Amino acid sequence: MIDNSILEAAANSIIKSDQTKAEEIANEVLEKGLEPLEVITKGYTVGIIKVGDLFERGKLFLPELIQCAEVMKNVTAILNNAISTDEEASSSKQVKGKVLIATVEGDVHDIGKGIVCSILAANGLEVTDMGRDVPAEKIVKKAEEIKADVIGTSALLTTTMIRQKDLEEILVEKGIRNKYITVVGGAPVTVGWAKKIGADIYAENAVDGVNKILVALQKR
Numbered sequence: 625m626i627d628n629s630i631l632e633a634a635a636n637s638i639i640k641s642d643q644t645k646a647e648e649i650a651n652e653v654l655e656k657g658l659e660p661l662e663v664i665t666k667g668y669t670v671g672i673i674k675v676g677d678l679f680e681r682g683k684l685f686l687p688e689l690i691q692c693a694e695v696m697k698n699v700t701a702i703l704n705n706a707i708s709t710d711e712e713a714s715s716s717k718q719v720k721g722k723v724l725i726a727t728v729e730g731d732v733h734d735i736g737k738g739i740v741c742s743i744l745a746a747n748g749l750e751v752t753d754m755g756r757d758v759p760a761e762k763i764v765k766k767a768e769e770i771k772a773d774v775i776g777t778s779a780l781l782t783t784t785m786i787r788q789k790d791l792e793e794i795l796v797e798k799g800i801r802n803k804y805i806t807v808v809g810g811a812p813v814t815v816g817w818a819k820k821i822g823a824d825i826y827a828e829n830a831v832d833g834v835n836k837i838l839v840a841l842q843k844r
């Protein structure tokens with residue numbers, strides 16, 4: 625368990641867009657052998673959600689949101705790296721399945737997706753990350769090319785969630801829907817949305833996603 629004072633300092637470093645402090649805390653966590661995912665979810669993420677709330681209420685403007693996001697992105701990259709390296713050191717090297725992941729077209733939010741990718745890799749899944757702002761047709765093409773087992777999409781805007789529906793429709797049109805387990809995530813996405821568009825799995829967060837994907841792969 626990471627001390628509350630460290631978690632609070634991590635959240636504050638994002639709110640204040642303090643890159644030096646954010647990195648200092650990340651390094652401390654790594655040096656002490658503490659759990660990187662815990663400081664991401666209970667520390668830095670709490671900070672960036674607060675930043676989002678302040679932005680929504682007009683208390684913080686876009687340039688500031690961008691600065692905070694930059695710090696969040698940099699610090700999670702450091703910790704994601706450590707999570708993946710842990711995986712390399714682990715004994716279970718057997719690949720449990722191939723996951724293709726992307727942030728949907730029109731959407732540049734990729735911090736959460738980055739965390740999801742590292743947790744998936746740390747759990748023995750082979751991950752292909754297509755990045756952000758990726759059209760559904762391109763995702764399907766890549767899935768066919770790499771023979772993916774799972775297609776995961778992230779959408780953070782209410783206006784871009786619809787692209788997750790496009791993906792389901794393309795898979796059905798091409799007659800290849802049954803070849804894939806589809807997973808949807810992102811702040812505005814819900815279990816109801818997943819059901820409505822015909823996605824197989826809704827994941828609230830990275831760990832929830834990995835657990836559900838592993839169960840679905842076993843059932844195949």
Ligand code: B12
Nearest residue numbers: 676731732733734735736776778781782809810829830833
């Ligand atoms: C950071 C941020 C940005 C950054 C993004 C930087 C980046 N590289 O990602 C920047 C500054 C670029 C940005 C831009 C914009 N943003 Co913005 N942004 C945010 C903010 C504050 C945080 C998002 C985040 O990183 N969260 C932390 C991560 C860890 O959480 P997460 O993404 O939800 O991911 C977790 C889970 O959802 C899940 N998950 C997510 N995806 C997936 C996928 C799979 C397969 C699985 C298994 C799980 C999973 O697991 C993740 C880890 O646990 C949110 C606020 C919020 N509450 O979400 C607003 C927010 C999403 N943005 C918003 C808006 C309006 C915008 C802009 C339109 C602003 C503008 N006027 O230009 C632009 C849109 C740009 C675009 N076309 O995409 C609104 C959206 C409102 C809406 N209803 O659609 C929000 C909600 C802010 C607000 N409250 O108003 N934004």
